[in-house]
Amino acid sequence: MDYFLSVFNLRFLLILFSGSLIGLIIGALPGLSVTMATALLLSVTYSWPFYDAIALIIGVYVVGVYSGAITSILVNIPGTPASVATSFDGFPMSCNGNSKKALWIATVYSFIGTVFGLIVLSLIAKPLSKIALSFSPIDYFLLAFFGLTTVGSLTSKSILKGHISAFIGVMISMVGIDSIMGVPRFTFGSLNLQMGIPIVPVLIGLFGFSEVLEQISSQASSQISILNNNEKVSFKEILKYWKISLISSAIGTIIGILPGAGAPVASLLAYDSAKKYARKPKIPFGQGAPEGIAASESANNACIGGALVPMLTLGIPGDAVTAVMLSAFYVHGLRPGPLFIKENPQAFELIVLSTLIGSFFIIVLGFLFIPVLSKVVLVPKKIMLPLIAILCIIGAYSVNSSLYEVSIMTVFGVIGFFMRRTGFSTAAMVLGIVLGEMMDSNFRRALSLSGSVRELITGTFLKPISIVIIVFIAFSIFLSIKSKTNAVKK
Amino acid sequence: MTKKNVFLMLIFVFALYLFAGYPQKSINLIVPWPVGGITDRVARALAPIFEKYIGVPVVVMNIPGASGAIGTEQLYAKPSDGYNILFSAETLGMFRVLGYSKLGFDDFDPISMVIEDEKVIVVPKTSKYMTIDDLVKDIKNKPGKVRMSYSGPGASGHIQGLLLKKSGLDVSMTPFGGGSPAMLAAISGQVEFTVGNVANVLEYIKSGDLKALAIFSKEKVAAMPEVPPITQIVPELLPYLPLTFPNCILIKKGTPAEVKATIQKALVSAFNDAKWIEFTDLSYYNRMDHLKNQDVTEYWQRWTSIVAWLLYDAGAAPNSPDQYGIKRFEK
Amino acid sequence: MNFELMLSMFFLIISSFLIFFSAELLKYGPAGLSPGLFPMIVSTLLLILSLFWFFSLLKKKGDPVNNNFLKGLWKLLFTIILTFAFIFLVPYIHFFYATILYVFILSILSGQKNLLLNLIISFLSSAVIFFIFGKVLNVALP
Numbered sequence: 025m026d027y028f029l030s031v032f033n034l035r036f037l038l039i040l041f042s043g044s045l046i047g048l049i050i051g052a053l054p055g056l057s058v059t060m061a062t063a064l065l066l067s068v069t070y071s072w073p074f075y076d077a078i079a080l081i082i083g084v085y086v087v088g089v090y091s092g093a094i095t096s097i098l099v100n101i102p103g104t105p106a107s108v109a110t111s112f113d114g115f116p117m118s119c120n121g122n123s124k125k126a127l128w129i130a131t132v133y134s135f136i137g138t139v140f141g142l143i144v145l146s147l148i149a150k151p152l153s154k155i156a157l158s159f160s161p162i163d164y165f166l167l168a169f170f171g172l173t174t175v176g177s178l179t180s181k182s183i184l185k186g187h188i189s190a191f192i193g194v195m196i197s198m199v200g201i202d203s204i205m206g207v208p209r210f211t212f213g214s215l216n217l218q219m220g221i222p223i224v225p226v227l228i229g230l231f232g233f234s235e236v237l238e239q240i241s242s243q244a245s246s247q248i249s250i251l252n253n254n255e256k257v258s259f260k261e262i263l264k265y266w267k268i269s270l271i272s273s274a275i276g277t278i279i280g281i282l283p284g285a286g287a288p289v290a291s292l293l294a295y296d297s298a299k300k301y302a303r304k305p306k307i308p309f310g311q312g313a314p315e316g317i318a319a320s321e322s323a324n325n326a327c328i329g330g331a332l333v334p335m336l337t338l339g340i341p342g343d344a345v346t347a348v349m350l351s352a353f354y355v356h357g358l359r360p361g362p363l364f365i366k367e368n369p370q371a372f373e374l375i376v377l378s379t380l381i382g383s384f385f386i387i388v389l390g391f392l393f394i395p396v397l398s399k400v401v402l403v404p405k406k407i408m409l410p411l412i413a414i415l416c417i418i419g420a421y422s423v424n425s426s427l428y429e430v431s432i433m434t435v436f437g438v439i440g441f442f443m444r445r446t447g448f449s450t451a452a453m454v455l456g457i458v459l460g461e462m463m464d465s466n467f468r469r470a471l472s473l474s475g476s477v478r479e480l481i482t483g484t485f486l487k488p489i490s491i492v493i494i495v496f497i498a499f500s501i502f503l504s505i506k507s508k509t510n511a512v513k514k
Numbered sequence: 515m516t517k518k519n520v521f522l523m524l525i526f527v528f529a530l531y532l533f534a535g536y537p538q539k540s541i542n543l544i545v546p547w548p549v550g551g552i553t554d555r556v557a558r559a560l561a562p563i564f565e566k567y568i569g570v571p572v573v574v575m576n577i578p579g580a581s582g583a584i585g586t587e588q589l590y591a592k593p594s595d596g597y598n599i600l601f602s603a604e605t606l607g608m609f610r611v612l613g614y615s616k617l618g619f620d621d622f623d624p625i626s627m628v629i630e631d632e633k634v635i636v637v638p639k640t641s642k643y644m645t646i647d648d649l650v651k652d653i654k655n656k657p658g659k660v661r662m663s664y665s666g667p668g669a670s671g672h673i674q675g676l677l678l679k680k681s682g683l684d685v686s687m688t689p690f691g692g693g694s695p696a697m698l699a700a701i702s703g704q705v706e707f708t709v710g711n712v713a714n715v716l717e718y719i720k721s722g723d724l725k726a727l728a729i730f731s732k733e734k735v736a737a738m739p740e741v742p743p744i745t746q747i748v749p750e751l752l753p754y755l756p757l758t759f760p761n762c763i764l765i766k767k768g769t770p771a772e773v774k775a776t777i778q779k780a781l782v783s784a785f786n787d788a789k790w791i792e793f794t795d796l797s798y799y800n801r802m803d804h805l806k807n808q809d810v811t812e813y814w815q816r817w818t819s820i821v822a823w824l825l826y827d828a829g830a831a832p833n834s835p836d837q838y839g840i841k842r843f844e845k
Numbered sequence: 846m847n848f849e850l851m852l853s854m855f856f857l858i859i860s861s862f863l864i865f866f867s868a869e870l871l872k873y874g875p876a877g878l879s880p881g882l883f884p885m886i887v888s889t890l891l892l893i894l895s896l897f898w899f900f901s902l903l904k905k906k907g908d909p910v911n912n913n914f915l916k917g918l919w920k921l922l923f924t925i926i927l928t929f930a931f932i933f934l935v936p937y938i939h940f941f942y943a944t945i946l947y948v949f950i951l952s953i954l955s956g957q958k959n960l961l962l963n964l965i966i967s968f969l970s971s972a973v974i975f976f977i978f979g980k981v982l983n984v985a986l987p
Contacts (some may be wrong), residue, residue, distance in 0.1 A: 055573070063549040067574060072564045157702035161690075169520055184898055188856065191891045194885065195863060201580055202880035203691045206830065207873050208668025209880055210866060215587055218614060219579025239953055240924055241917025283695060339717055340694045347550030347694075354555055357796055361717025411970055412953035414944060417931070418978060424577060426588070427932055434928050441921065464883040465691060471877045472688040473661060473704060487957060 039076050039302055040378055043083020044385040048393070054228045055419020058088035059344040059497045074356040074371070079378050085345050086382035087389065089287065089325055090134035093317070097126045098400050099230030099412055101419075105223055106287030106324040108454055109295040111231060112178075113309060113316030120312050124398035125257050129317045132262050133269050137322035138383035140273035141280065141329020145336075148378050149365070153337035155489075157282050159240060161469035162484050164284050166493040168463035171289060171455065176295035176504035177309075179449040183504075186452045189443070193456020194463070196221050203461075204468050216428045223288075223457060225420040229433040230450045233416045234440025236409050241441075265318040268298045276323035280330020284466070286343045287324040288458045294323030302502055310474055328379065336365055336372060364453035483500030536773045540571035542598045546585020548578040552693060552711070556629060556761055559793050560784065561614040567787075568780035579666055581605045583614035592619060594766040598775035601628075604759040607818040608668045610838045611831035619818065621673070622764035623774065624810035626781055627802035629794055630760035631711040633674060633730040634741065638703040639723050646728040646747050649707060650683065657684035663699040663708045664689055667830060671696060673757070673821055674709040674730055676828045681750035696807055700724065712737050713797045731756050737798040754843075760802050762810055778806070819843040850902050856895040863888035920954060927951065944971040 043065075062081050069077035092103030097114035110130060117126040144152065160216040172190060179186030199210045200220030211217040258471075272294035279290035298309075298319035305313040329344025339360035341347035353360045358368065365372045420433035440450050474480035484490045543561055547553040558574055565572040576586030582605045592598045600622065607613040635646065643649045647806075653660045663672030666689045672714040675687045688705065690696040693714070700708035701723050710724075712735055718724040719738070728744040729735050732755050744753050763781065765774065784790060794801050805813060818835075820843040825831035835842075867888050870881030931947045949967040957963045 034949055059549060063576065065573075066558055067561060070558075145941065153979050157698065159703075160704050166522075184894060184901075188894050188898070191887050191894070194887050195891075198884055201614070203666055204689050204878065205874055205880050207832075207870065208613065208881045209870055209884065215580070215584065215615070219584045237924055240951075241921045270721050283698065338698070340698055341550065344548075344550065351550050351555045351558060354797065355559055362721035362723050363717060406955040406957040407966060409955040410948040410967075413928070413951055414948060414970075414974060417928070418974070425575070427935075430932055434925065434932070438925060446849065460883075468878045468882065469688055469690065472686070475659070477877060479661070
C-alpha cells in the first residue's frame with residue numbers, strides 16, 4: 025500500500041492526464057484508433073519506467089473509448105467502432121438541440137461503465153477468467169447468432185429490409201482470406217481485398233460520409249442543428265437511467281472478457297437489450313432516446329475492465345489495445361500470465377488505480393470541453409461539411425496509410441447514402457459486418473472439434489454456457505415476433 | 515552578406531546534402547503483422563536499439579493482412595533506397611503456394627536473421643497424458659481423434675501438425691484464428707494439445723496450467739531441461755528438424771551497396787547491445803543473427819523446400835511448388 | 846418505373862451472383878468446414894428475401910415512394926467525382942494544395958457564396974489540418 029502511495033504523486037497524475045487528453049483527441053477523430061495511438065506510445069515510452077508507461081497508455085485507452093461518442097453525437101461519425109450504437113440516438117438527440125445533454129449522458133455513463141468493469145475486475149477476476157476459458161467456438165457461434173437475431177431492434181421500418189442489410193453485412197465480413205482454410209473469398213484477384221474489407225473505413229463511410237453526401241444533396245437547413253438554449257442539464261435527470269446502465273455494463277464486461285468479441289459487439293447487444301427490456305422511453309429509440317446512449321456507452325467502457333481480466337489473469341489479450349499493453353509488459357521485462365497478479369500485486373493495483381483515475385478524468389474533461397463541443401452544431405454547414413469530408417478522408421487513410429481505405433470509405437459513403445434514401449438500415453449492415461465472420465469461422469471450428477454434426481449438437485446441449493445462450497436466442501426471436509405482431513395489430 | 519557569399523554557402527549546403535549519404539531521414543521498419551502480435555513485439559523491442567546505432571529515428575509501421583503478404587507487397591512497391599526495411603516472419607516462403615502473392619525470399623536482399631523461438635508440445639493440466647509417449651500412443655490408437663489447436667493456415671502450429679501427420683501420427687487439427695486463441699483452447703482443455711512457443715508457454719507451465727511434453731526439435735532447450743526432444747519418440751521427424759520459424763530483416767534487391775553496409779553495421783551493433791541480449795534472454799529467444807546475407811538465403815531455400823511441399827501435399831496450398839521451381843526436400 | 850422495384854430486381858441479380866461465387870467456394874473442404882458454407886447459406890437467404898420483397902412490391906403497385914430519391918442527385922454525383930479526383934490528385938500535387946481545392950469546391954457545393962471568405966477558410970483549415978495531423982499527431986498523410 026505504501027509502495028503505491030509513493031507512486032501516486034503529481035507526476036503520475038500528470039502523465040495519466042496527458043494520456044487522457046491524447047485519448048480524448050484520438051478517440052474522437054474518426055479513423056484514428058486508440059490501438060494505433062497506444063502502439064505509437066509503446067515506442068515513445070520504451071525507455072520510461074514501467075509505471076509511467078502504463079499510466080500513459082491506460083489514460084489513452086479509457087478516455088479514448090469514451091471520446092468516440094463525441095463525434096458520434098455531434099456529426100454522426102463514430103470516432104471508434106465501439107461508439108457506433110451511440111450515434112443511433114446521440115445524433116438525433118443532438119439534432120433536436122440537446123447536444124449538451126447527449127454529451128453529458130455519454131460522459132457520465134462511460135464513467136459508470138468503466139467503474140463497473142473495474143469493480144468486477146478487482147473483485148472476481150480469477151473466477152471470471154474461467155468464463156474466457158469455457159467459451160468454446162460453438163458458444164461464439166451462438167453468441168454471434170444471437171446478435172444477429174437482434175436485427176429487428178435496429179430497424180424501425182421494414183424488418184425485411186433490415187434483414188437484407190444485415191445479410192449483406194455478413195457477406196461483406198466474409199470477404200478476404202478465410203481464417204480456417206486459408207482460401208481467398210470474394211477477392212477477385214485483388215491483393216487489397218485479400219485483407220478483407222476493413223471496418224473502420226466502412227463505418228466512416230456509412231455514417232459520416234453518407235451524411236455529408238445527404239446534406240449536400242438535400243440542402244435542408246444551414247446548420248447541423250439548433251441549440252436548445254434553455255437546456256438545463258441536471259444530474260438527477262441524467263442518472264435516471266442507471267438500471268439500464270447496470271445491465272449494459274454487465275453485458276459489456278462479459279463480452280470484454282471474451283477474447284473473440286469486443287466493444288462494438290457489446291454496445292450493439294446492450295443497445296438491443298435496452299430497447300427490449302427498458303420501460304417505454306419518452307422519446308422512442310432511434311430518435312433521440314437517452315436510454316440508447318446510456319446503454320451503448322456503459323457497455324463499451326465496461327469492456328475495458330472486462331478485457332483486462334484475461335490479460336491479467338491469463339496473459340491473453342481481451343482486445344486489440346490489451347494486446348498492445350501486453351507488448352508493453354514484455355518490453356519492460358514483465359511476464360504476464362496466470363501468476364502475474366500473485367507475483368506483481370503492485371502492478372495490478374497500479375493498473376486498476378490508473379483506470380479508476382482515468383475514468384474520473386472522463387468527467388473532468390467533460391466539464392472542460394462539453395460547453396465548447398456542444399456548440400459545434402451551430403457552425404454553418406457550408407463550413408462544416410467540407411471539413412467533415414476531409415476528416416473522413418484523413419481518418420480512412422490513417423488506418424493503413426493507403427488510399428485503398430479511402431476508396432472503401434467513399435464507396436460505402438455512396439452505399440450509405442442510397443441505403444438511407446431507400447429505407448435500409450445502416451445499423452443492421454454494421455451488425456452483420458461485426459458478427460458475420462465470427463459466426464462463420466466459429467461454427468466451422470466447432471464442427472472441426474466435434475468431428476461430426478451429430479456430436480456437435482449433442483455436445484452443445486450438455487454445456488451450461490451454450491444452453492444459456494440458446495435460451496437467450498429463443499427469447500430474442502420470441503420477442504421480435506411478438507413486437508411485430510403487436511405492430512401489425514395496431 | 516554579398517550575393518557571392520550567399521551563393522557559395524548554398525553550394526556548400528547542397529554539397530553537404532549530396533555527400534551526407536544515407537541515412538538522412540527516418541527509416542521505416544515495416545512489420546507486416548498486427549500491433550501487439552508476437553512478431554511485432556520483437557520488432558518494437560529492436561527498433562529503439564537499432565535507432566541508437568543508425569542515428570536516425572526508426573519507425574515501426576504495421577501493415578497487417580494476408581499472413582504478411584500485404585505488408586510485404588507494399589514494401590516491394592517502394593524504392594530500393596534503404597528507407598524501408600522489412601521485418602519478415604517465415605510466411606514469406608509460403609505466399610506463392612498459398613496463392614497470396616508472387617513474392618518469395620529470393621525477391622529480397624537478406625541482411626540478417628533475428629531470432630527464433632523453439633516450439634514445444636503442451637497439454638492442459640487436466641490432461642491424462644503424462645509423457646510424450648502417452649500422447650503418441652493415444653494418437654496411434656485413435657487416428658483422427660486426438661485434437662490439436664493451431665493458429666491458422668500457414669501459421670504457428672500448422673506446419674508442426676502436418677509434419678506429425680507425415681510421420682504417421684494422424685492428429686485432428688483445428689485452427690483458432692490466432693496464437694492466443696489456440697493457446698486458450700489448450701489451457702481450457704477444448705483440445706488435447708497444442709504446439710506453442712517456448713517463450714509463451716513458460717508462464718503457464720510455471721503456474722501449472724500447462725504441462726510440457728516434448729520440444730519440437732532434435733535437442734533439449736535450456737528453459738526446460740527436463741523436457742525431451744520429440745525426435746526421441748518420433749524418429750521419423752529427424753530429417754526435417756530443426757525446423758524453426760525465425761524472423762529476419764530484409765531489404766529490396768537493388769539497394770546501393772553502401773546503404774546495405776550501413777544498415778548491416780548498425781544491426782550488428784544492435785544485436786550485440788546489452789539491452790537486446792537482455793531482452794532475448796528474458797524471453798528465451800534464440801538469437802540467430804549469426805546468419806547473414808547468403809546464409810539467410812540458403813536457410814530459407816531449405817525451409818521452403820520442406821514447407822511448400824508439405825502444405826501442397828496436405829492439400830493446404832492450392833499452387834504446386836513445381837510452378838516456382840521449388841524442389842522437393844531430399845532427406 | 847418504380848425505383849423500389851428496380852432496386853429489388855438489382856438485389857435479385859446480386860444474390861444470384863453471390864450464390865454462384867459461393868458455389869465455387871464449396872469446392873474446398875468437406876461441406877461442413879467449407880469456406881463456402883456460410884456464403885452459400887447467406888446468399889440463398891438474400892435471394893429468398895429479395896424474392897419476397899420483389900413480389901410484395903408487385904402486389905402493392907402504384908405508389909412511387911421516392912420523389913425524395915432523386916433529389917440533388919447531380920450534386921451527389923459531383924461530390925463523388927470530386928472526392929475520387931481528390932484521391933487521384935493527391936499523389937501528384939501535395940496533400941496541402943489538394944485539400945485547399947477540395948474544401949473550396951465542396952464549400953461552394955454546400956452553399957458558400959462568399960468566394961473570398963471561402964478561399965480564406967479553405968487555406969486556413971488546410972493549414973491547420975496539415976499542421977495538427979501531420980506534425981503534432983504524427984498521422985500519416987497522403
